[in-house]
Amino acid sequence: MLTAYPVHDIRRLETAAIDADPAQDLMQQAAGAVAAVAAEELARRRGRVYGARVLILVGGGNNGGDALFAGARLARRGARVIALGLLGTPHPGGLAALLAAGGRLLDQDQLGQVDLDGFDLGLDGVLGIGGRPGLPDQVAEIARRLDECDVPVVAVDLPSGVDADTGAVPSAAVRATVTVSFGAAKLCEVIEPAKGNCGRIVRIDLGFRPDNAVTAIDVLDEVDLARRWPYPDARSSKYTRGVVGIDAGSTQYPGAGILATHGAVFSGAGMVRFHGGEEARRVLTGALPNVVYAEGRVQAMLYGSGWGDRSDGAEVISRGLDSGLPGVVDADGLQRLPSRGMSADWLLTPHAGELARLLGCDRSEVEADPLTAAHRGADRTGATVLLKGSTQIVAQPGRRSALIAVGGPAWTAQAGSGDVLAGICTTLLAAGVPAQLAGALAASVQAVAAASLPGPVPPQRLAEQVAIVLGRLQPQPPYEVDHEIGRSGDDHGAGRR
Ligand SMILES: NC(=O)C1=CN([C@@H]2O[C@H](COP(=O)(O)OP(=O)(O)OC[C@H]3O[C@@H](n4cnc5c(N)ncnc54)[C@H](O)[C@@H]3O)[C@@H](O)[C@H]2O)[C@@H](O)CC1
Numbered sequence: 139m140l141t142a143y144p145v146h147d148i149r150r151l152e153t154a155a156i157d158a159d160p161a162q163d164l165m166q167q168a169a170g171a172v173a174a175v176a177a178e179e180l181a182r183r184r185g186r187v188y189g190a191r192v193l194i195l196v197g198g199g200n201n202g203g204d205a206l207f208a209g210a211r212l213a214r215r216g217a218r219v220i221a222l223g224l225l226g227t228p229h230p231g232g233l234a235a236l237l238a239a240g241g242r243l244l245d246q247d248q249l250g251q252v253d254l255d256g257f258d259l260g261l262d263g264v265l266g267i268g269g270r271p272g273l274p275d276q277v278a279e280i281a282r283r284l285d286e287c288d289v290p291v292v293a294v295d296l297p298s299g300v301d302a303d304t305g306a307v308p309s310a311a312v313r314a315t316v317t318v319s320f321g322a323a324k325l326c327e328v329i330e331p332a333k334g335n336c337g338r339i340v341r342i343d344l345g346f347r348p349d350n351a352v353t354a355i356d357v358l359d360e361v362d363l364a365r366r367w368p369y370p371d372a373r374s375s376k377y378t379r380g381v382v383g384i385d386a387g388s389t390q391y392p393g394a395g396i397l398a399t400h401g402a403v404f405s406g407a408g409m410v411r412f413h414g415g416e417e418a419r420r421v422l423t424g425a426l427p428n429v430v431y432a433e434g435r436v437q438a439m440l441y442g443s444g445w446g447d448r449s450d451g452a453e454v455i456s457r458g459l460d461s462g463l464p465g466v467v468d469a470d471g472l473q474r475l476p477s478r479g480m481s482a483d484w485l486l487t488p489h490a491g492e493l494a495r496l497l498g499c500d501r502s503e504v505e506a507d508p509l510t511a512a513h514r515g516a517d518r519t520g521a522t523v524l525l526k527g528s529t530q531i532v533a534q535p536g537r538r539s540a541l542i543a544v545g546g547p548a549w550t551a552q553a554g555s556g557d558v559l560a561g562i563c564t565t566l567l568a569a570g571v572p573a574q575l576a577g578a579l580a581a582s583v584q585a586v587a588a589a590s591l592p593g594p595v596p597p598q599r600l601a602e603q604v605a606i607v608l609g610r611l612q613p614q615p616p617y618e619v620d621h622e623i624g625r626s627g628d629d630h631g632a633g634r635r
């Protein structure tokens with residue numbers, strides 16, 4: 139699991155690391171790592187560093203200092219290095235080192251003297267964690283032209299222009315081939331769209347150790363998914379695996395109930411009770427005869443997928459809350475949340491548009507800063523919120539930490555995926571998984587299932603793939619092979635069966 143932190147926490151951790159060992163030269167460590175990654179990139183593309191043309195974009199802070207010292211190292215290996223001074227006075231020590239190694243400094247007015255197309259590599263040292271999002275026009279134009287000319291760019295710490303704390307890219311920003319990130323991961327590395335600007339990420343451990351006061355955003359990977367998934371064992375029954383109740387779909391949208399049921403069944407629900415409409419029941423009876431329709435014990439409920447304009451939705455959800463069981467509210471149910479507030483055991487599964495409606499803001503506001511929006515949604519409703527989208531975030535009310543699911547291919551953004559996902563979430567709640575982890579595991583398993591397929595498939599097929607992926611990921615218990623069993627025949631009855 140990767141953990142990312144807001145900048146103010148990273149600054150605090152850096153200060154603690156410096157206080158603990160004042161003799162260490164963090165800038166030289168950073169510069170050494172950037173030079174090594176840049177040299178690898180040059181070796182891959184043109185065979186060697188010697189003779190390579192390298193352009194450094196230098197801002198006025200320490201990020202520029204890192205880049206200048208890295209440039210000096212490349213110049214000492216025979217690269218022809220030009221630094222372009224942007225945004226303030228370049229770091230004096232870094233500049234002196236570059237010039238001493240044979241590099242040159244140009245200012246913005248001399249930009250006409252260089253042909254951006256002719257460079258083998260760019261180093262982005264404009265802004266690091268001290269940067270405000272966005273780039274001045276002239277810097278944005280250089281970043282755009284490097285991208286257009288396919289000049290690979292190594293970003294120092296983060297791609298300049300992105301919002302390190304939200305993952306937003308409010309205007310122009312550098313698009314890096316590789317980002318050499320120092321110490322702890324920043325949020326821009328794990329949240330789209332900024333994550334896409336980072337390219338490949340190389341993390342350099344500078345000895346920062348998180349303490350309890352930091353706000354941790356944990357990003358799940360496949361190993362976490364396998365470890366935390368509630369796989370049944372020899373003691374399991376349908377009740378320990380969990381009975382899912384599904385009140386989803388409508389005459390207008392019967393498919394939503396069918397797809398949610400597929401999600402619940404193929405993610406391993408012990409039993410599914412379907413409380414939706416007649417048409418859906420007829421289809422399910424043929425497709426999934428294990429689904430039952432009688433009233434009876436249920437351990438978690440799903441409401442809202444494909445409800446359309448169902449008029450009693452708010453009462454239905456309210457009764458669900460009164461029952462004390464955990465529940466999932468999806469899609470049309472999200473506009474029918476009872477005004478008295480929800481419970482943190484409940485999981486809401488909005489996409490950006492649905493969350494925007496809940497918050498009374500524009501969809502673009504949610505998309506620009508999904509982490510903050512997910513937190514606001516959780517605080518506003520009192521429920522746990524799984525915000526769906528290119529980065530799937532699960533936030534709890536009153537907490538600033540969050541979970542981010544494993545990322546998947548973009549084609550899962552299709553009608554019906556959300557219904558399947560809501561069914562998977564409900565299976566996990568019914569199995570006793572807490573709402574935040576349930577949302578993150580469900581979104582992760584759907585993403586991993588989608589990634590394991592060669593391309594887009596309909597949502598019910600994706601649900602089936604969830605079962606296949608869960609089977610593949612299941613950790614195998616360390617069985618001991620007893621070679622004596624079956625040899626004597628009589629004791630174990632093998633020969634008599
Ligand atoms: N603190 C540490 O322990 C370490 C820091 N390092 C480097 O230092 C960086 C942080 O350095 P700084 O704090 O100097 O910050 P930056 O280098 O990110 O830049 C801050 C400067 O840019 C200006 N600025 C910010 N946003 C701007 C914008 N949008 N347009 C124009 N000007 C803008 C600020 O006014 C300030 O002068 C890190 O990202 C990393 O690269 C590394 O050397 C490793 C160790």
Ligand SMILES: [K+]
Nearest residue numbers: 262265294296
């Ligand atoms: K940078």
